[in-house]
Amino acid sequence: NMMAVPQPPSVSREKSTLSTTTALPTLPLALQTTASESQSRINALTSALQTMNSTTIAACRNCDGLSRRSRHLDSLTSPASETSALLAQASANLTSTSAVLKDAREQFDTVDDNEPSIERLFWGAREACREVASHAEKQGR
Numbered sequence: 673n674m675m676a677v678p679q680p681p682s683v684s685r686e687k688s689t690l691s692t693t694t695a696l697p698t699l700p701l702a703l704q705t706t707a708s709e710s711q712s713r714i715n716a717l718t719s720a721l722q723t724m725n726s727t728t729i730a731a732c733r734n735c736d737g738l739s740r741r742s743r744h745l746d747s748l749t750s751p752a753s754e755t756s757a758l759l760a761q762a763s764a765n766l767t768s769t770s771a772v773l774k775d776a777r778e779q780f781d782t783v784d785d786n787e788p789s790i791e792r793l794f795w796g797a798r799e800a801c802r803e804v805a806s807h808a809e810k811q812g813r
Contacts, residue, residue: 783790
């Protein structure tokens with residue numbers, strides 16, 4: 673009683689009747705589902721990566737634009753700041769000039785108020801000079 677040992681298939685030296693493209697073995701349904709899920713996740717990740725790439729490119733363009741605008745705004749505000757400082761100095765100068773003019777006006781008003789007295793004093797001094805001159809002539813000096 674000998675047991676039968678399976679024999680390997682015989683290899684024929686003749687041209688094989690198999691097709692040149694060999695079919696892959698069929699995967700069990702559970703593995704097919706897992707492969708399908710994996711492929712779908714890979715596709716989703718690829719799509720997300722492409723979206724991130726295009727979003728990053730757009731964000732970089734926006735940053736470049738903001739940098740350009742910031743430099744432009746700085747170029748506008750720097751002269752404006754300098755002009756503002758000059759205007760502040762001019763305002764201080766005008767305030768000082770106004771105070772000087774107010775003081776001068778008060779002095780002119782004082783002169784106007786005292787003008788009749790000054791004229792009388794001047795007239796009196798002129799008359800006194802005439803009298804002195806007249807007295808000196810009479811005395812022969």
